[in-house]
Amino acid sequence: MQQIIEIVPNYSEGKNADIMQKIIAPFQNNPLISLVDLEMDASYHRSVVTIIGEAQTVLRQMVESAKIAASLIDMRRHSGEHPRMGAIDVCPLIPIQNITEQECIDLSRKLAQNINEASQIPIYLYAKSASNEQRSLLPNIRQGEFEGLATKMTNPEWAPDFGEAKPHPSAGALAIGCRKPLVAFNIDMNSNDKGKVLKIARRIRYSSGGYRFIQAGAARLQERRLCQVTMNLTDYEQTPLYQALEATMMEARRYQMDVVASEIVGLVPKACLVNSLKYYLHLEDDAVLDLSLPDIVELSMKYFKLRDFNEQKIIEYYVKNK
């Protein structure tokens, strides 16, 4: 039985499609892996790529992709709405089938070592691969961003797990780690006031008293002339998606603001959607709700106000077809 993992590398290039095509080329035309998603975001100046496939092949091709990204992206000339510290900013590994969490942690160390050897990028292990509690949270590692990295790395506390204690001149640093499926969920507000939207984000996120498994911030989407609450749900079983949405609506009422739409960035496990649909369908958590993927898409767009959503954003679409 093949070991299947998902990786979701985030690259600091969200505008130039030619560059991104070169960066993702190693993931294409390979029967053992699927390039399932490329989300380019011009406001963030960042792309999120999702690959699912046979573990060793995925690792080998990721080393190649990182080499290309390090040569084509120059962080010294990068600016965007999303915090970042490197050309390949972060690369999570998620166990999908026939692989334990510990095996996935071991793979993450191997990937870190191989990328560092191939491209001389210093690497931090984060999430379940982290070498200490402080590094388990990506925002701690990324604090100070690319611009603050050279100074930060002179502090022995922030020596990287692989590589020398100085940033790659153009590519910065990279965080790699094994984690649970993470749901990147953004909520569009009918407001262009980023300060107020950030206040909403603060009220719902754990770090300032909100829900235990929500990380959240605010971002302005220039092309849509509105601001988003942008969040990661780091354990959708314990802090479900419906809570993130309803809590945002609750906080927005203070400012007489409304939610106009929402979006999933990357992939989402089917169980995340189904469990939160139960809330809106007045079903108990442990009720059986057997829905086809098209039904899940339709109901999710209705109840979660998802835009730009389809079956191909549900992780089981790929696992099932392999």
Added chain:
Amino acid sequence: MQQIIEIVPNYSEGKNADIMQKIIAPFQNNPLISLVDLEMDASYHRSVVTIIGEAQTVLRQMVESAKIAASLIDMRRHSGEHPRMGAIDVCPLIPIQNITEQECIDLSRKLAQNINEASQIPIYLYAKSASNEQRSLLPNIRQGEFEGLATKMTNPEWAPDFGEAKPHPSAGALAIGCRKPLVAFNIDMNSNDKGKVLKIARRIRYSSGGYRFIQAGAARLQERRLCQVTMNLTDYEQTPLYQALEATMMEARRYQMDVVASEIVGLVPKACLVNSLKYYLHLEDDAVLDLSLPDIVELSMKYFKLRDFNEQKIIEYYVKNK
């Protein structure tokens, strides 16, 4: 300048007023302290007493009160809706004026030692006085309740901080500690289904993915024929009261249940109420909102659906008048 503290001892007697009168007698007719609240709850079979006053006097009188409670309450014959492990179940100390947190922690150790010497009750230090992380949370200490205490205490991990490692035969054990002002907030649901109300409580509380500073459970109020979400807000600045109320309403919608009223048990700091009123008045957190105590009472009853509420439940009512 006098050092002023608040203590909120919880006694496992909520039905017999004569017994409670004897237990609280040491707090009466003393010019240096105010007995500001006695809440007897028959369903819980528990009373919450609130005393504010000069620190050394409060401590001395608390030792007397504990001695009386230990002689009059027999846990071997006690049952009630609220978890408990002792005749005097818990006694928090809260710094109010002219006293630092560290000084208040020192006082809590002195109180623990004095009660143990006077009444031979084993004592656990909790909250900011806790000797380790596990003991900082009262539910960890109280888990197993009075009935499980004798067995639990044979585990060296659960040796008490003061006294022998066995329960007082009739009075069990007691937790003492310094903490921030804690708001005991209960929400009446229009349902007698304790199982569903507990599911609501689980969704809002930190331990299962909810808000960071909410501890919550469910209780049935026999005399009102309804169930409550019963909670402690352990840091109302970071997880405000309005979030506890609105999140409960949000979860209740799954079950098509409604909030009918709410109550504050014990005292509440004025700032807790004013900060959450700002939410309903569409004001920013940092807006100035200067309200008299009668205004705060009126608005709190309107927006938080508080029942049985008045100025004497606001802590500043006593500090101001001293």
